[in-house]
Amino acid sequence: MNRFKKLYKPGKMTLGVEFPLDNDWSSEGNLKRLEDNRPFGVPDISNHLVLAKQIDEAGFAALWMRDVPVYDPNFGDGAQLFDTLPYLGYLSAATKNILLGTAAIVLPLQQPIKLAKAAATIENLSNGRLLLGLGIGDRPVEFPMYNIDYQKRPEIFRNNLDIIKEAWKTNSNLKTKFDFLISAIEVYPKPKGHIPIIVAGHSGQSIDYIARNANAWFNYPRPVNETFENRKYWCNALYDNDQASKPYISAFHLNLLKDENAKFAPHRFGGAVGINNLTEIFKSYEDAGVNHMAINLRKSETPVKEAINQLKEVLLPKFNNQREEVV
Template identity: 30%
Template sequence: MTPHDNLGYQRLFDDGLSFGVGFPLTNQNDTMPDVDEELRLARHAESVGFDALWARDVPTYWPSFGDAGQTFDVWPWLTQVATVTDELALGTASVVLPLRHPLHVAKAAATVDQLSGGRLVMGIASGDRDPEFPAFGVELSDRGTLFRESVELLRTVWREDYPEVESSWGTLDGEITLVPKPTTETVPLLPTGYARQTLEWIAEHGDGWLFYQLPQSTLESYLADWRDAAGDTPFSMAVQVELADDPGDGPEHIHQGFCAGTEWFRDYFSGLNEMGVDHVLVGLQSDDPEADLSRFADEVISPRS
């Protein structure tokens, strides 16, 4: 089996542009969100047609950065989400590999993948919250090297039994192996941003690329470079979305996205599809998330289908 047999990967990258939505769905990102409400909204997102739910990896809260993600650790949280959903992909956006021992990541990810029936897709990152690194005893300057070594070790312990590996993380001498293994040869890995790597490295070692919202001309350039380096390997991007009351309202820029009416968003995402974007992670900014999840699905996703 190949990474592309992973059911979550297939859901995201089957045919044309797919849509995911990121936790916290309640927009409660500086304290602990209401668990029952988050899970209810997760079920609702699946029922109206979203293809994925994405959870961020934020080990500690740094108020100067602005938010704490969805607060809960990604692995138990996605396991909980798996119990209330059936078919959509479960994504990490993104696991900060230099702050986590890769053997722990490998076991946790394989566990979530098995418990969800093969729905896990992993965004992976080198990290951007500087105070976390001394807290974990990691040098900022080592992030790029540790990221590469972690990816190599993840792939190795998922694919091989009793491997022999020497890395900055430690030594595997062939006497031990990882259990469980994922449902496929490897959990799909999507480097996020450049992760302090070259585009060529990402194209060679990633199962896709996850990037941020970019101006159209810049995005066209990035996509052209990506296709030259990676061929048909999927390209995903995150976009912050705030739905205006009037469907016909034009766009106003917000951080990493737009506030606009559903008619404009429908045209915008149709344009992304034509440009070759494969998946969009929507960060939905809303005071009424249930209603806006439905409105986005009905007025933006469904008319494109």
């Protein structure tokens, strides 16, 4: 069964949640961080498994995580701390229905054969629930540590993606990618089904390349009017490259206020609002053409567990996000 349809329902917007599952950027969360003596951006992950299961059981479409190889205080973001691929394998055994997405793995820092094998392994073990989001990387400090030229990221991205796609094929021809090979080398396991490739941002590529080579485009959070224009830009690229309709994905940094009737106040990458006024905001993004929205709760004044319950009760029923049981 193609699990991608759980994320993409044309004309509707499905909902997901982003790691890390903390609210360190709220006033109370920041005080807790200081008490724990944690650097800014290094989350408290002690309750992540409980929260991941709660999100799965609530009926969200996808759970997203980022790939941050090293913690750079200048960026102040340690993502979910755990290494992306092993953690995805762990979550695939701990959850049942939710799609597991990366937003995004830094492709130029990956050995492509190893990534192809790891992704296919997770896809097999999760019963087809992997969404492989890929990005170019934006932290210059990481690339010298990997002995990779920062300026060559776009070229490396394209080459690595070509190798991964070839490695997944039955009777693959990796000799075309590695001219030193003298025999038909194969990489196992092969994916049981199709692993959706999702490109984050432009990743140093033209929009035409993304339209031809990706199954979806994950774009940075923007106000509704900018989102509408960007989604139109995506649709035009799909049309110009003779591609079928493909999802436009974005994210929203939600400060879910304790006052349930609080009006919406925008901030960078999202806004603050009470739960009773949130549906209207998300409907405006659905009307702008967003097919899937990943909710980030780091700013939420409502604790994460309670926020997930409120989203389940109030927001999920308003969107075409019905549970699909894995069989």
